[in-house]
Amino acid sequence: MVGEIKQIHWQETDLADLEQRYRGTFINSIGGFKSVCLVGTKNTANQSNLAIFSSLVHIGANPPLVGLVFRPDSVERHTLENILESGFYTINNICAEFVPNAHQTAARYARNASEFENCGLTEAYKSPFFAPFVGEATVQMGVEFKESIPISSNGTLLVIGQIKHAFFPENCLHEDGFLDLNKAGSITCAGLDAYYSTEPIGRYLYAKTDRVPTILTKEK
Amino acid sequence: MVGEIKQIHWQETDLADLEQRYRGTFINSIGGFKSVCLVGTKNTANQSNLAIFSSLVHIGANPPLVGLVFRPDSVERHTLENILESGFYTINNICAEFVPNAHQTAARYARNASEFENCGLTEAYKSPFFAPFVGEATVQMGVEFKESIPISSNGTLLVIGQIKHAFFPENCLHEDGFLDLNKAGSITCAGLDAYYSTEPIGRYLYAKTDRVPTILTKEK
Secondary structure, three states, X not given: OOOOXXXXXXXXXXXXXXXXXXXXXXXXXXXXXXXXXXEEEEOOOOOEEEEEEOOOEEEEEOOEEEEEEEOOOOOOHHHHHHHHHHOEEEEEOOEHHHHHHHHHOOOOOOXXXXXXXXXXXXXXXXXXXXOOEEOOOOOEEEEEEEEEEEEOOOOEEEEEEEEEEEEEEHHHEOOOOOEOHHHHOEOEEEOOOEEEEEEEEEEEOOOOOOOOOOEEEOOO | OOXXXXXXXXXXXXXXXXXXXXXXXXXXXXXXXXXXEEEEEEOOOOOEEEEEEOOOEEEEEOOEEEEEEEOOOOOXXXXXXXXXXXXXXXXXXXXXXXXXXXXXXXXXXXXXXXXXXXXXXXXXXXXXXXXXXEOOXXXXXXXXXXEEEEEOOOOEEEEEEEEEEEEEEHHHEOOOOXXXXXXXXXOEEEOOOEEEEEEEEEEEOOOOOOOOOOEEEOOO
């Protein structure tokens, strides 16, 4: 695959010597395309907040759990405070149409300013769920906080929540429970600032040692 | 965005009532496109192992840390055992050309069978790093185990490692440290079995409260 193209090798000392912002950009992008989403919260004084995250990770299906990584000293702090104070948050997909708005939520707005209003996204409530959803999102989850796990290696936190409500377009649900995110318009991201739409390669049959890889279907 | 398309709402009891495999497929896909990679390991008896993971998550850039979620009772067990025994593993990107091979590593091969050989991928060593890389991958990382963090909500483990070696195509590195995964041929996945190539939407300038979202560049 690399063929004639030269491969660069950086070892530990090379990585340590990179200028801080350069290293942040590099390490954030090397791991692959990421699960990017908008996390909606509200504190008990009714101040809403919306922040973009690219650290969503699937934790389990039964119960349905998702994880998010937080750096406590960053712009994500308001989101974390609201989650711990209220116990609830929403996770919303990002579609190509509102990528600029979603990206803008990363700016450091004041505590008493809502990113919904400042970034042009709709603060939507679905009674009786406490936290605000993104009205423009096609896939939305209402999540309840379960636990916050310190990562001692660098002082970040893994926040685990349980999906209590799932909202999604009827025409994106396959017969076997697969939710077609490409059809739902979801995008993915890389690094800190790059966004991508997707093109289906295919779904594969459950892998077995006595069967060759078999394509199940192209999604569209 | 949803417009005329009906949105389905499932709440906690609906999710709990889903048939187990259906729920696994649904919950694995609802969170968004995922960081998919191949994790290469070897035990001290020189038995290699290769497994596909879709739970890679960025933990931090300084030091450069990545996380992977493990379900201890699954096919990923051999990988976890090897990481804990040897202290090292590799993380390799997946390109469209070898998606079938990568998917096939999820089959339950015996402890003494290498997925490299059985799935048609090249077991590549880069001295002096202990664990095997995927020869076909264009982006490869040599990682050292740092800590294993139990997630009490469901008995899974978050394994944290530090990137000690980074290998990547020279022509994919931008001036600011951004690694162009689209150009490197990396794919993304959704759910348990669906793979996607990507199409750049664009990179955006660092978000600031006093600036409107500004596209920096299209990657190609």
